[in-house]
Amino acid sequence: MTRHKNVITVGVLLIILYFGYVKLFNVMEEIEYEFDPLKELERIQQEEADEAERFLGDDQETTTFKIIYQVTPTEPEVVSDQSETLSEKLPARIASKSVCPDFAENFRKSSSAPKYNLNENRLISHFVSNGPNNQIVDFRHGLYWAIKLNITTTLPLFYEHFTVSKTNSRSNSSSILPKHRIKLDSALLSSISPEEFGRRCSNQEIAFLDATPDSANQFQQQKRMRLPKLYEFYGIDESFVTRFQPILKHKWLTKDEDYANNWPARSQNYNCTIFAHPYRSKFIKMSEEDEKLWKEIVRATPRPQYISKMAEEFIEEEMSQRFLAIHWRYDRIDFLSKGRCRKFTKTKRKRRGLLSYERACKEFYPLLSDVTPLATKILEFTTEHNFRHVFLALPPIEIRKLGNSIKEKLAEKKVFVKMEGAVKNFVLEKYPDCDYFREHTEDMLSLLEQEIVSKSTFFIRSLRSTWSSNIYFDRISHGINTTISVLDLMGIDIYAKPKPDK
Template sequence: MYRIRNCVLVLINASLFGYYFLLRNTEVLPRERVHFLPSTGARKLLRLHGSLSIKNTTITQSSWDGFHLNDTFGELDATGHFKGVSALGKGGKDDHSRDIGNRKCLNSATNWNKPVTPKHRLDPNRFLIPTVINGPSNQLAGFQQSALLAILLNRTLVLPNFYEHQPAEDTFLKTVVDAGSRIDLDVLRRFMSVIPMSQAVKECNGRFDIFFNAEEEGVGPLMRYLPAIHLQSGIQGARYKKGIGLKQVEEFLRRGNTNMSLIVQETGWLMGDLIKGRKHKINFMELKSHFKSPEKCAHYLKPFRQLGLRPNDTLPYDHPRTSEQILNSPQKFIQTKKDAEVFFGAIWRNVQSPKFIRDVAKDFSQSVLGGNHFAVHWRYDKVDFLHYLCGVHYRPKIADMCNNIKRAAKPKAIARAIAVKLSESKEIFGSNPRSVYVAAPSSVSGFVEAIKTSFDNLLRSDSEHRSLGKVDMYFAKDLFEFVLRNYRPCGHTSNEHNVINDVISQVEMEIGKLSETFIWSKQSTWSQRVLFNRKLHLSNMSLVLDQNIIGLVLDTLDGGRGHRKLMRELQELESGNN
């Protein structure tokens, strides 16, 4: 009896001590531990004690969802340890001038009730409804191609569902992102006729009438995609077997099934005709006639870069059509690829990041980066990019690139290459930026930390680069802290996807666009988008130092100084002008 009583007392004392220990360790946490705490663990702490104190800010269970912290930001170095960052002000100094009550709104809402007269008014009774694929940058590329085709075909463009980045493309049900979180819809609406998906569902009576495939493919891809499109957009394109409705389609997809022939009819399942796409040496007059159809609601599957267009501003002096003609009357004057590329430039200018994204980028650039900075994009992570390019879809012609990436993926080598580029800037412009921003996937954040450490050590110890002065390096955790400190999710963004994580990548693209020099990654649509935007918005002189990161690092490793060659070319150009 006494033994049982003693055991019970021991258990009670252990429970009380455990609760006391948890109270002491969860009542107040430093900012750095909460900001990068996995969301599941943080919610457990909130349930236990009701609230967490982060310096002068209290987070409760009800307010937690407004922060949307992401587990990926917890993995910040090779050992799993994290050194927290304080609220950053200009030059990286602490800034406590803004508290949680003054945080600005990350708002992507668009007033569709407000009438707008677009420059390019399209047929209000015929629609083009794209389905975009792959990562966010590829989705935007597909959307821009869709905008061009909609104008050529005189069809009102329907804003598609955008999706969060998910490496596994065989996952049919993806997290939908509102179009206003990826595009400035007010700018787009002034440019061309567009409507939201919800309006298209009503206009089309919930079904597609005809199918355009951007690829030269048959009905197979349509069968794979249409059930998920129906579920997530409300527009049906496939007829199902008896007893299969939308509820059964959802259950089927959520179980991870990929064989759609189990739920669609064996014959006559496609609810309209299919027109296959055309690639290579496209005649744009033929393109218009090829996809010409009187049907009301056209589905456009997997647009990406099938038309092979690059945004451009210039035409040969002897070109039979002027830029003004093409920009004002594209349906009449786009007859060749050169014509299409000039108009494609106008589409790029009017498919902008949302205003709140541009505002955050400018705010961070001025407040933290000091208004003048270098930007570097390192895209090469093992989890996604290298697995896809140098693994699953490996091709002999990219063998050299894959080997070069492995050779260049050394933090010290990358740090030295960035220092060489800063020296190049100082030679040409007389001074160098005082800050560098490195954009990279969150899965390689430990690698980026190592680049920063190597860079700081190099500037302190290497006499060759000591003349650069103090140069601060920033990356995603600094931007994450800045956004969380100064902004709050609201409007559409707060309940549709992980706001902060999505905002980071978009803001990083704007930081790249605003940079004095951009060091980019080959084979990256993300980098390509930044380069095209820089070309369209900046002078040629602002682009002279832009270079791909692999080429820069290998040149540095081989003892070369690529900027010397560039300096000679500039001197020759100047002497020629004189």
């Protein structure tokens, strides 16, 4: 009996020892697992992620690590993985933002009274028309009108070129905020921010001064597409807007009182006005004093500061402080299209400005097939004036054939040409993750090229191009007179009658 009890006791003890060993083994296994280097590293990474979420916010980018197993070492090697970032493992709301230049606001109210201290009880904004460069001309004329009418103004909404908007699927891609197109110096004239304009004009009657006739299909289409965006920009209810048309539309304005006299009388009772297409509203004959005012307006409305800084960096890194800039506007798709050239070479029209379409088609269209005469003239000019660096701005369609042909011919003589491609690569290298630049590439590049050209030592411009004329007026307003036209370069007498076709 006693023997049986001993056997049972030993059996129970063995069972207890067995389960105790199993438990101890499991505990040891858990301890070993807990301090496994892989698990420890994962734990540290998670702590870093939690720390980043609490303190680093959206703008911090942190390098993560990965384990690479080696064959011989007993310990895993921890190496930096530059292809991965902690933001890729974090929730989307704390992922790092794209890196862009400092898009500083382009409007700051002057602390002192502006030179033209205008009536702040009446406000005026502008609905600008056509392509980006025409919009700048429109806005500058709008400022001119504001000064003449003694009305405080604000910045308008701008728009991408219609060719970009047509091919862009983003619903907001056609609108460009003012800070990405222009800077307004409020020390020149009384002006307020767009936000203040919207706040003060919200829920009250607004006069919409529309100088374009209903028969102008181009402007009617622009109004249908763009005006809703302008109202949304200011936070204005369209139902409060009343349309007016100015009187005596084709009368020359020569005296200050002419501007007020040509303003619709009833609209003067409105405190808020939106002026559509100021440039096309009146025939303005500027006096010598008015021309000085115009130069002041041009100087007060430069391109954005970040664009100017990028242009300076590009010139320093890619060009030379002394370089020639050429703008060739005459492309085979638009300006010198076959349809347009057929039309204007068969019909006689009164010449507008220094260059008619008829003259442009006859003189420039052949150069699209044989660039040699143009390249020769450029080379002669660079040799005479000792230029070794040339910036050539031209429509994208002409870069591959005309642009590269000129570049190759000048390179043979050790004259180096930069074009849009160099600018684009420069921007991508500086700001590869800037969302705005990706979404508005064409608009940004055009603006940046303009700023580069405006800083050139000598500028050869295209007539009948607002892209060129805006740069020309920029330079003139700052006393820079080293500018000629492509016609001058080619030695073409602009006043001579075109030779008839043989």
